[in-house]
Amino acid sequence: MALHKRIRSDLEKRILSGEWAPGYRIPYEHELMEQYGCARMTVNRAISALAQAGLVERRRRAGTFVAQPAMESAVLAIPNLSEEIARRGKRYRYERRSLAYRKADAADAKAFRIEKGSPIVEVRSRHFADEVPVVSEMRIINLAAVPDAAEVTFEEQAPGSWLLDNVPWTEAAHHISAITPNRQVAQELEIPRTQACLCLERRTWRNGQTVTFVRQIFRGDIYQLSAHFEPGN
Missing domain, CATH: 1.10.10.10 (Winged helix-like DNA-binding domain superfamily/Winged helix DNA-binding domain)
Structure with missing residues (x-):
């Protein structure tokens, strides 16, 4: 380094x-x-x-x-999946399935809210609990915002964990929906295509610049997403 x-x-x-x-x-x-x-x-x-x-x-x-931190907070915390799974008493394992570097095309620019031509890296992976695949993940990292990510292979550490450890963010947005998986995701999660899943899409920014976009598909029969709130928070 x-x-x-x-x-x-x-x-x-x-x-x-x-x-x-x-x-x-x-x-x-x-x-x-x-x-x-x-x-x-x-x-x-x-x-x-x-x-x-x-x-x-x-x-x-x-x-x-x-600097003083901005007075902002996400509705849902950004979880570290390895820690979440370990807290459930399960053995966590991460598997990187593919890694690709490219320039953002018009579709990428619109979907991920980045400049066309920006350098990006796409990482596809799976997360396991006791050797059962529970999350299929596709993540885009904006290398214009996080140039250090170009030097990381993400073979040993999941990109989400690496980003939490190394890249501060100032804003985040979540979108959660119920879906049935396509053929590829069903194979990755080892479930029938008729089984319901939870799809979490998250985008994080740092000072207005997109850091990462991730789409995580959770097995609905194993995983749930929840949050705890208090009045005024």
Whole structure:
């Protein structure tokens, strides 16, 4: 990994973990230069990426500070499937079925709300609970927003888990529907085509730019989607 990306990742983890709270002044550039043994340009590149992601704000002559989070929340949490399945006492397994890089065509641009010609990666995969396939997934990642994803094969870690660990998002939208699976999905989930499934489509943005679109089809006889609410939340 390039040094500027490692510096960005190190700082980002401290911000997202809460170690550095909103308003915290991150180390000055000369302090980071000394810590990482690098040039000012390398440090500046890492901090500029954090500022572009909305995680920090630069104040003239004062330094760089952790930004205040936007007052937004998703109606449903974005789950980590491996953790969800493990909490049910099941053994989780992930299988990548295909990986394809391409430029977004007109249909992609309309469906995923990205610019035509944007570089994207499409990952198709399955998620298992005790060796039973429970989720068929198709995910598009916008490489213009997440260039680091181009360096990941997603053979060992599911793209959803990787994104949750590495890419902050500021907005999300969900659409849930009941469907019967097409032939390919029925084969992937090892169910008859007459069996009902839940289809979850989710799109996430970071500062107005699409990060990812995912379509997850859950076996209706095994999986359910739910949320807990309180008045005013």
